[in-house]
Amino acid sequence: MAVDYRLTSVPDDAFIRGKVPMTKEEVRTVTLSKLRLHEHAVVLDIGAGTGSLSIECALKIPNGSVYAIERNDEGIDLIHKNKSQFGCENLEVISGMAPDDLPETVMFDSIIIGGTGGNMLDVLEYCRAHLKEEGWIVANMITLENMSLFLNYAKSHFKNVEVVQINVSKSKMLKDITMLMANNPIFVISAQK
Amino acid sequence: MAVDYRLTSVPDDAFIRGKVPMTKEEVRTVTLSKLRLHEHAVVLDIGAGTGSLSIECALKIPNGSVYAIERNDEGIDLIHKNKSQFGCENLEVISGMAPDDLPETVMFDSIIIGGTGGNMLDVLEYCRAHLKEEGWIVANMITLENMSLFLNYAKSHFKNVEVVQINVSKSKMLKDITMLMANNPIFVISAQK
Amino acid sequence: MAVDYRLTSVPDDAFIRGKVPMTKEEVRTVTLSKLRLHEHAVVLDIGAGTGSLSIECALKIPNGSVYAIERNDEGIDLIHKNKSQFGCENLEVISGMAPDDLPETVMFDSIIIGGTGGNMLDVLEYCRAHLKEEGWIVANMITLENMSLFLNYAKSHFKNVEVVQINVSKSKMLKDITMLMANNPIFVISAQK
Amino acid sequence: MAVDYRLTSVPDDAFIRGKVPMTKEEVRTVTLSKLRLHEHAVVLDIGAGTGSLSIECALKIPNGSVYAIERNDEGIDLIHKNKSQFGCENLEVISGMAPDDLPETVMFDSIIIGGTGGNMLDVLEYCRAHLKEEGWIVANMITLENMSLFLNYAKSHFKNVEVVQINVSKSKMLKDITMLMANNPIFVISAQK
Numbered sequence: 105m106a107v108d109y110r111l112t113s114v115p116d117d118a119f120i121r122g123k124v125p126m127t128k129e130e131v132r133t134v135t136l137s138k139l140r141l142h143e144h145a146v147v148l149d150i151g152a153g154t155g156s157l158s159i160e161c162a163l164k165i166p167n168g169s170v171y172a173i174e175r176n177d178e179g180i181d182l183i184h185k186n187k188s189q190f191g192c193e194n195l196e197v198i199s200g201m202a203p204d205d206l207p208e209t210v211m212f213d214s215i216i217i218g219g220t221g222g223n224m225l226d227v228l229e230y231c232r233a234h235l236k237e238e239g240w241i242v243a244n245m246i247t248l249e250n251m252s253l254f255l256n257y258a259k260s261h262f263k264n265v266e267v268v269q270i271n272v273s274k275s276k277m278l279k280d281i282t283m284l285m286a287n288n289p290i291f292v293i294s295a296q297k
Numbered sequence: 298m299a300v301d302y303r304l305t306s307v308p309d310d311a312f313i314r315g316k317v318p319m320t321k322e323e324v325r326t327v328t329l330s331k332l333r334l335h336e337h338a339v340v341l342d343i344g345a346g347t348g349s350l351s352i353e354c355a356l357k358i359p360n361g362s363v364y365a366i367e368r369n370d371e372g373i374d375l376i377h378k379n380k381s382q383f384g385c386e387n388l389e390v391i392s393g394m395a396p397d398d399l400p401e402t403v404m405f406d407s408i409i410i411g412g413t414g415g416n417m418l419d420v421l422e423y424c425r426a427h428l429k430e431e432g433w434i435v436a437n438m439i440t441l442e443n444m445s446l447f448l449n450y451a452k453s454h455f456k457n458v459e460v461v462q463i464n465v466s467k468s469k470m471l472k473d474i475t476m477l478m479a480n481n482p483i484f485v486i487s488a489q490k
Numbered sequence: 491m492a493v494d495y496r497l498t499s500v501p502d503d504a505f506i507r508g509k510v511p512m513t514k515e516e517v518r519t520v521t522l523s524k525l526r527l528h529e530h531a532v533v534l535d536i537g538a539g540t541g542s543l544s545i546e547c548a549l550k551i552p553n554g555s556v557y558a559i560e561r562n563d564e565g566i567d568l569i570h571k572n573k574s575q576f577g578c579e580n581l582e583v584i585s586g587m588a589p590d591d592l593p594e595t596v597m598f599d600s601i602i603i604g605g606t607g608g609n610m611l612d613v614l615e616y617c618r619a620h621l622k623e624e625g626w627i628v629a630n631m632i633t634l635e636n637m638s639l640f641l642n643y644a645k646s647h648f649k650n651v652e653v654v655q656i657n658v659s660k661s662k663m664l665k666d667i668t669m670l671m672a673n674n675p676i677f678v679i680s681a682q683k
Numbered sequence: 684m685a686v687d688y689r690l691t692s693v694p695d696d697a698f699i700r701g702k703v704p705m706t707k708e709e710v711r712t713v714t715l716s717k718l719r720l721h722e723h724a725v726v727l728d729i730g731a732g733t734g735s736l737s738i739e740c741a742l743k744i745p746n747g748s749v750y751a752i753e754r755n756d757e758g759i760d761l762i763h764k765n766k767s768q769f770g771c772e773n774l775e776v777i778s779g780m781a782p783d784d785l786p787e788t789v790m791f792d793s794i795i796i797g798g799t800g801g802n803m804l805d806v807l808e809y810c811r812a813h814l815k816e817e818g819w820i821v822a823n824m825i826t827l828e829n830m831s832l833f834l835n836y837a838k839s840h841f842k843n844v845e846v847v848q849i850n851v852s853k854s855k856m857l858k859d860i861t862m863l864m865a866n867n868p869i870f871v872i873s874a875q876k
Contacts, residue, residue, distance in 0.1 A: 110303035111357055113330040130327050130461060137306040137326045164304055248653065248854075248861040252638035255475065267468035267634065268323060269477055269675065271657060271850050273868050275460035275827075282448065282827040284462055286865035289655065289852050441661075441668040441846065445831035460827065462868065464657050464850060466675050468634075475634040479672035482659050482848065496689035497743055499716040516713050516847060523692040523712045550690055641861065653854035654709060655863055661846035668834065670848055 109163035119156050120185045122178050126154045127218065127244060130272045131290050136161060138242045138266075138294040139214040144168050148212045148234070150202045150227060151175075151219025155183030155195075157244075161216070162192040168213075173198040173206060203230035211236050217243040217254065224250060228257045235297045245291040254293055262295035302356035312349050313378045315371050319347045320411065320437060323465045324483050329354060331435045331459075331487040332407040337361050341405045341427070343395045343420060344368075344412025348376030348388075350437075354409070355385040361406075366391040366399060368414055396423035404429050410436040410447065417443060421450045428490045438484040447486055455488035495549035505542050506571045508564050512540045513604065513630060516658045517676050522547060524628045524652075524680040525600040530554050534598045534620070536588045536613060537561075537605025541569030541581075543630075547602075548578040554599075559584040559592060589616035597622050603629040603640065610636060614643045621683045631677040640679055648681035688742035698735050699764045701757050705733045706797065706823060709851045710869050715740060717821045717845075717873040718793040723747050727791045727813070729781045729806060730754075730798025734762030734774075736823075740795070741771040747792075752777040752785060754800055782809035790815050796822040796833065803829060807836045814876045824870040833872055841874035 113133045119126065127135065135157060139147065145168040149158040152172035162170040172195060174180050180199045187195050198205055203226050212235055220227045231241055241262065245251035251267075258265045269291050273284040306326045312319065320328065328350060332340065338361040342351040345365035355363040365388060367373050373392045380388050391398055396419050405428055413420045424434055434455065438444035444460075451458045462484050466477040499519045505512065513521065521543060525533065531554040535544040538558035548556040558581060560566050566585045573581050584591055589612050598621055606613045617627055627648065631637035637653075644651045655677050659670040692712045698705065706714065714736060718726065724747040728737040731751035741749040751774060753759050759778045766774050777784055782805050791814055799806045810820055820841065824830035830846075837844045848870050852863040 107333075108303075108335050110301075111334040111336070129330075130463065133330045134323045134326055137322075140300075141304040142301050143304070246862055248638065248641060248863070249859070252634065255634060259473065259475075265468075265470070267475055267477070269466045270323065271464035271852075271865065273462045273850075275458075277458070280452065280828070282460055283825055284460065284827070284868050286850065286867045288865045289863050439669055441670065441831065441834060442666070445827065448827060464659075464672065466657075473635070476632055477634070477675050479657065479674045481672045482670050493719075494689075494721050496687075497720040497722070515716075516849065519713055519716045520709050523708075526686075527690040528687050529690070645859065651854075651856070653861055653863065655852045656709065657850035659848045661844075663844070666838065668838075668846055670846070 109160070114160050114163065119154060119159070120182055120189060121154055122182050124154045124176065124179050124182060126156050128272065128287050131244065131270055131292065132157055132160055134268070134270060135216065135242055135244055135292055136164065138240065138292060139216065140240050141165055141214060145213040146210065147171070147214045147216070149216040149218065151217065152183055153179050153218055155186045157216055157218060158183065158195055159186050159190050159192055162195040163190060166194060169194045169196065171196045171198060171207070171210070173200060173202050175201050202227050206230060210234065213239050215241045217241065220250070224253050232261055232297070237297055239297050240294060242292065242294040245293060246288060251291045251293065258293060258295040262297055264296040266294050268292045302353070307353050307356065312347060312352070313375055313382060314347055315375050317347045317369065317372050317375060319349050321465065321480050324437065324463055324485065325350055325353055327461070327463060328409065328435055328437055328485055329357065331433065331485060332409065333433050334358055334407060338406040339403065340364070340407045340409070342409040342411065344410065345376055346372050346411055348379045350409055350411060351376065351388055352379050352383050352385055355388040356383060359387060362387045362389065364389045364391060364400070364403070366393060366395050368394050395420045399423060403427065406432050408434045410434065413443070417446050425454055425490070430490055432490050433487060435485065435487045438486060439481060444484045444486065451486060451488040455490055457489040459487050461485045495546070500546050500549065505540060505545070506568055506575060507540055508568050510540045510562065510565045510568060512542050514658065514673050517630065517656055517678065518543055518546055520654070520656060521602065521628055521630055521678055522550065524626065524678060525602065526626050527551055527600060531599040532596065533557070533600045533602070535602040535604065537603065538569055539565050539604055541572045543602055543604060544569065544581055545572050545576050545578055548581040549576060552580060555580045555582065557582045557584060557593070557596070559586060559588050561587050588613045592616060596620065599625050601627045603627065606636070610639050618647055618683070623683055625683050626680060628678065628680045631679060632674060637677045637679065644679060644681040648683055650682040652680050654678045688739070693739045693742065698733060698738070699761055699768060700733055701761050703733045703755065703758050703761060705735050707851065707866050710823065710849055710871065711736055711739055713847070713849060714795065714821055714823055714871055715743065717819065717871060718795065719819050720744055720747070720793060724792040725789065726750070726793045726795070728752070728795040728797065730796065731762055732758050732797055734765045736795055736797060737762065737774055738765050738769050738771055741774040742769060745773060748773045748775065750775045750777060750786070750789070752779060752781050754780050781806050785809060789813065792818050794820045796820065799829070803832050811840055811876070816876055818876050819873060821871065821873045824872060825867060830870045830872065837872060837874040841876055843875040845873050847871045
């Protein structure tokens with residue numbers, strides 16, 4: 105029986121990974137749930153990294169479409185490899201910088217912000233202009249500065265702002281012994297236009 | 298447009314709640330993803346509490362079925378109210394004790410263990426006997442003793458045992474100020490038959 | 491044998507507490523260790539709340555001195571009661587606003603920032619002017635906005651900036667059962683002049 | 684001015700470290716506070732690892748004495764090097780297995796359990812026999828199995844059992860950017876004879 109990706113998460117080790125940091129399974133699952141996806145949604149993933157969020161999103165909405173932008177060459181290579189492996193024809197990969205290389209005419213139902221190249225405010229202005237009314241923007245922040253910058257912008261320009269900080273520790277089994285290994289904490293900030 | 302519950306989570310305040318403790322949104326989302334649901338799955342939720350996990354599970358698999366058992370009267374009342382509110386006809390509510398009041402002849406694709414009345418080992422024996430081959434059991438444990446008991450049983454009788462401890466803190470906005478309020482940590486332990 | 495407060499922490503329930511939020515034992519212990527106290531240190535605690543940090547600090551350096559400022563009347567009352575209960579003659583309690591009601595001529599070895607009344611930048615300017623060379627400032631921040639503001643100031647005006655976020659969960663015993671109850675996460679940010 | 688180790692913690696990078704895992708500063712600070720040390724205390728550290736807890740303990744009670752036992756050769760070497768570096772003449776290093784190589788006639792005020800070689804119950808029987816009345820035992824546990832074993836023993840044979848789970852994340856500065864890096868969670872369990 106084929107896996108129904110609307111109902112199950114993709115495990116971390118199913119992705120082809122390099123040295124590019126990857127959002128981990130549990131945080132990916134929570135992040136995707138905050139996007140309030142629907143079947144025909146058009147989604148943008150800015151700073152897609154290995155593409156794990158984009159891929160899992162594309163798998164969940166085969167009748168929707170996902171755009172992933174990434175400026176790092178190794179990241180772009182990984183996204184293409186993962187796209188091919190999972191057969192995501194509804195995923196468009198953009199190699200370049202946000203917002204300059206993002207499409208001017210597409211309007212999005214949901215936007216993921218995973219990383220930015222230092223020009224966060226320009227990126228956020230683009231997002232605000234290209235998010236549909238009532239659409240959701242969800243940021244995964246690992247630095248305190250970007251978290252703060254995004255939070256301040258969201259409080260000023262969006263509604264229903266929510267910050268969730270997630271600390272996940274996962275078992276590593278050594279013979280019969282269970283150690284808990286911590287993932288780094290992540291801020292998942294969501295807001296609605 | 299109707300919400301697609303395969304793609305979005307139910308927010309905490311959508312449930313009718315009493316004084317019965319309720320699994321919170323992010324942990325519910327992760328827990329459900331560990332169940333590896335499919336469209337026609339048959340699911341059992343033991344110690345269903347307010348029924349939030351059962352309800353969200355039933356919403357995700359309208360062509361599947363969910364059994365929820367709870368021994369606390371207030372819990373049973375809340376589950377019925379939530380079932381009615383969300384219109385979950387595929388949810389069967391059992392008022393009673395596990396495993397004594399659980400069906401003898403049903404085999405489950407996935408089992409959730411939220412709480413037990415002190416007879417955990419009997420419950421686990423029932424689960425092992427009534428879980429289909431390759432089916433998943435997922436426990437949400439908040440006490441160290443039950444976590445340990447379940448973990449030891451799972452290591453002996455199941456495969457692919459994984460422990461995830463989740464610490465979620467969520468924003469509470471006071472005017473323009475964002476405080477992080479901690480939810481209690483939860484162990485989400487999953488294992489496969 | 492008298493307790494040696496240089497070597498042991500004060501338990502939470504030893505303090506007289508009202509509705510004023512109180513820094514909890516483990517975070518108090520870590521915060522005090524970041525102050526790099528010495529026997530004759532002069533310490534300032536801004537936004538002292540119930541005075542728990544001030545009191546424990548004063549107990550650790552009986553030959554040093556501690557100034558505690560608090561603007562909330564209930565807080566001031568609690569600090570006086572705790573000062574009396576623990577017999578801290580080296581603790582001076584200031585009822586008022588920082589920085590306006592802080593002493594002009596005292597120079598401090600260490601400064602604790604627990605809370606501010608919204609005028610954080612004025613408070614930080616005072617701290618920078620009244621901290622001895624090589625002295626330490628340690629902030630306990632529970633809001634993301636104040637954390638960010640303090641962090642940015644510290645990065646610009648101090649050295650050896652360190653952020654520690656602490657999530658403590660503590661057991662609550664119900665009969666023979668151990669539940670973990672989460673304290674809210676706290677940012678402990680320390681920096682040196 | 685000499686540092687007063689009763690009042691300040693030893694930073695992690697002050698210790699000579701190898702590949703042996705080391706308890707981190709904040710957890711060390713909290714652990715030591717749970718020992719309820721006094722000036723002339725006699726302390727035992729079982730499974731001392733790099734000796735960081737033993738050393739910091741010995742520095743806090745120059746008129747007391749600390750015994751550290753470790754079975755790993757690299758650990759023993761590191762403890763000797765750290766003892767020499769910090770000049771702790773009140774630290775006795777025992778190379779061997781607990782409880783077999785522990786002194787028969789010494790009674791302890793406080794005992795630290797950092798690690799055991801799989802014979803935890805024998806170790807705990809020794810501790811119970813060699814802990815003075817009202818003395819404290821404090822365990823730092825990183826595996827769920829040892830945590831559970833110690834907790835069950837403590838609930839049966841000691842009083843004032845407390846479990847604290849600590850998640851610490853610490854800043855790593857990249858240029859002007861602050862990332863939070865998680866340490867693995869630790870259970871600090873304390874109990875009194």
